[in-house]
């Protein structure tokens with residue numbers, strides 16, 4: 001705090017002796033031109049009144065800075081660029097896709113409700129990373145029609161990349177309503193918004209490889225039957241495919257559903273098996289490895305995140321246009337479904353071995369026969385349609401992808417100090 005009489009400041013003017021006494025003076029107020037200081041004070045007062053009115057009374061104003069952020073994030077910086085609303089932008093696939101679009105000059109706005117299914121910390125770090133690269137992520141729920149209408153009033157989205165979902169196959173047993181709400185109700189809310197937007201955006205959304213359920217015919221092709229579902233998660237994704245089909249037929253929305261298989265990589269989902277395996281290996285704890293009937297190892301179509309991102313971006317680029325419900329009889333909006341897997345399954349024990357090799361550590365394995373929990377025992381997928389239509393060609397094998405994942409994991413979480421017991 002500077003002294004009141006700062007030696008560097010000119011001395012204050014001498015105080016003027018009181019010129020009149022209120023009680024005994026014949027005080028007559030008279031008009032005087034206000035001094036500059038008075039004008040300044042009044043202006044300040046007026047400004048603060050207006051600001052508090054706008055902030056407290058007019059809720060619209062609060063959204064103005066939000067809308068500024070949204071508009072700036074939606075700015076296109078390349079010729080023929082697109083403007084994409086990415087739902088689930090703070091999620092694993094959503095964050096990678098958002099960055100890929102932004103880095104090639106598209107306009108990208110994210111929305112995410114930061115649900116606590118696998119903790120919020122990683123989602124917030126992904127959000128910070130996105131904002132560092134100029135992608136703004138609105139904290140909100142896709143199932144909120146007012147939020148959606150504000151977003152579409154603020155920006156003319158050409159595309160929606162709908163990745164927000166309640167994920168996880170096992171958690172559905174515990175909390176079925178979360179799946180119905182996120183994977184069905186939110187999808188309908190979003191489609192309703194897109195249906196009534198002018199222009200209507202094209203929609204690319206996350207279905208799942210799990211829709212093939214108990215099918216035994218391999219490899220799975222898009223034209224194959226997709227019943228019966230073995231999990232509620234799969235049922236909600238299958239329902240989503242049917243719902244989107246209806247919106248495509250009735251309302252002329254361009255729809256592309258992507259059947260993602262087991263996507264892995266840096267910034268991945270901590271609820272997935274490869275994530276819990278690395279955690280346990282590093283902490284010297286045993287892992288549970290499920291096994292199907294007749295002692296058959298489980299197998300999955302592990303697909304690296306960079307390959308999936310290419311599939312998502314190509315889907316946006318080839319989506320065609322929504323045509324609205326007034327489209328002519330000869331014209332129909334595209335409705336497409338693609339498998340996005342690797343085209344070659346790998347067993348879970350093989351995945352664990354690659355992790356052990358990368359970490360130069362061994363882990364104790366509890367091999368458990370899979371109970372009737374509804375999980376699928378294998379996945380083997382035909383990706384030729386995506387190859388043909390999207391130019392989709394996965395290039396990262398599991399060794400390379402897991403090496404990248406392990407590098408990221410050790411960078412992000414650090415190596416635990418607990419000693420691993422070698423087995």
Ligand SMILES: O=C(O)[C@H]1O[C@H](OP(=O)(O)OP(=O)(O)OC[C@H]2O[C@@H](n3ccc(=O)[nH]c3=O)[C@H](O)[C@@H]2O)[C@H](O)[C@@H](O)[C@@H]1O
Pocket residue numbers: 167168169208209210211260261262263271272273274276288289290298299300348375376377
């Ligand atoms: O294909 C899909 O659609 C789904 O792929 C994954 O589901 P999943 O393949 O079951 O992925 P993980 O939970 O990582 O499990 C991979 C394999 O490891 C097995 N596993 C899991 C956990 C465990 O402790 N031990 C174990 O052997 C599972 O049974 C499964 O065979 C994703 O988690 C889903 O969100 C996605 O939609």
